[in-house]
Amino acid sequence: MQTKKKPAVRKTSNRNFFEDVFEVVALIPKGRVTSYGAIAKYLGTKMSARMVGWAMNAAHSQKNIAAHRVVNSKGLLTGKHHFKTPTAMQRALEKEGVKVVKDQVIDFTKRLWDPSKELM
DNA sequence: GGTCTGACCGGCG
């Protein structure tokens, strides 16, 4: 089974939540972006997209997580401020072909990569 | 062990 997906299999406050986020983010194709809510929904915690962002915070300190591919539902680079430089996120996205203007992803709807939809 | 915050989201006024 290559396509390994975990439908909210977390039991009680385990680190699986973080691992799930890491994987989903790592699966995001270049030139694509996703939203915290999309990941949260995929993990089962659709209502708690905040946890995804929280996981990102830890992720950025853990490994090379492509947190720059994760934006909010509006396509805004809300987490850019958490990067080493406020322009690192935008730069990384543009580097992958994603145009960002004023911290906003262009054609965000088309660039949106929904794991619960793509990975299904 | 209780409390607060946090890179969000969606609804309501």
Add this chain to the structure above:
DNA sequence: ACGCCGGCCAGAC
């Protein structure tokens, strides 16, 4: 159309 508010989960003090 814009602004504000509550909710929800998990980690840190």
